[in-house]
Amino acid sequence: EAGVAQSPRYKIIEKRQSVAFWCNPISGHATLYWYQQILGQGPKLLIQFQNNGVVDDSQLPKDRFSAERLKGVDSTLKIQPAKLEDSAVYLCASSRRTGADTEAFFGQGTRLTVV
């Protein structure tokens, strides 16, 4: 089966600009996650969707980050305006369902550099 698709792979923007990332999960996967991975650290969850509803967005900096999953399939993550500390890899993952015993499949990520 096709994996989780993300685009773009790389993005360089200036601080205060806006940027959007796109994710297409594995077909049939109800749960979608966005993680932020800063260099040298493990991934940290930003937001979790179950179909088109938000399960957990407690770690999402809502003053500048937004995410949506219209129709419960594709998802976009937006940063507006970007700060230098937003430089990171943004990983999208999906799983068949919500729960502790489900395997998450990750996309290759979008590497964002804010200058």
Added chain:
Amino acid sequence: SQQGEEDPQALSIQEGENATMNCSYKTSINNLQWYRQNSGRGLVHLILIRSNEREKHSGRLRVTLDTSKKSSSLLITASRAADTASYFCATPDSWGKLQFGAGTQVVVTP
């Protein structure tokens, strides 16, 4: 704070040697998972060990879990250059949200 913490932070070995890394976590778990990340293939799920299991094998991988010590170890036997990557342990909450450690960077030299 992160749930899992890997040790060591970095590991350098030669092909054919074994590599062992450890993970400690803080709260009770349903299962613990190990992931590998390299630049070519992103983050890949390696193995899941449930809280009622003590040891699990998958190919050249061996994972142990000690819930009394809140720790796990990952052993890679007969390492290859292709095993060069960062390895993360992760624990899910009841919704499936994964909490990752900072990872162990493994370099395997020919």
